[in-house]
Amino acid sequence: MKRDSRLSSVLHALLHMAEEDGPMTSDQLAGCLRTNPVVVRRTMGLLREAGFVTSDRGPAGGWRIVVDLEAVTLRELHAALGEPAIFAIGNRTETPECLVEQTVNAALDDTFLRAEALLLERFSEITLADLATDFSRRHVQQCKQED
Template structure:
């Protein structure tokens, strides 16, 4: 089963936007996510509707953050993406008549609900500013060890990390 990486992808892109100079095009952001610009625009639409980003058309246009990073939590971004499932446990049967299956389903569903509640609580405690500060701390350590600096979004590949 393929894992849903939308939250991770969008957080990655938002941090690149925060670090970048000026608007970032859908094409550049999509390249960073290794996806199609249409997919990127659909994901960014929820963030725009939530008031976290704005886009400008035309030459020099693109996506920019529209509010302070310390106001946006991981939970906010998660909600703006449509609150995709966090825990994906499947049931042998959705509406079992078997009493054993009912007991199994109830135990698994209860555990999944508790796990999601904990994740959402933690998501609410972490802001984009927290992630940015962590990035800058890591960058300082990276430079102190004599490694090259942060690659710009246009040069972004997974090998650069």
């Protein structure tokens, strides 16, 4: 099963946008993400609908963040993306009448629900500003190593 990496991509794009003084085009963001501009537009459209970004058309246009980085959590961005499945693993459902399958699925369902709740709770604690701060620290550290 293919992993859904949209949250990671969105975070990547938003951090690039936060570093820019002006808007970034879908082509620029696609270059940063090594993807197609159509994928960027589709994903950024979800963020625009949720009120995180705006877009302007024309030669000076592009995508801009319109929220305070301190106010946006990973949980909110995950929700804006339609709350994609957290885990790529799941239950067998080929023989629902099988008591063994029922037992296994009950245990897995409970475990998956608890793990997802814990992860979403953690997502609620991390803001875009936290990521931007970590990026800045890493950037400074890398620059010092290069000198």
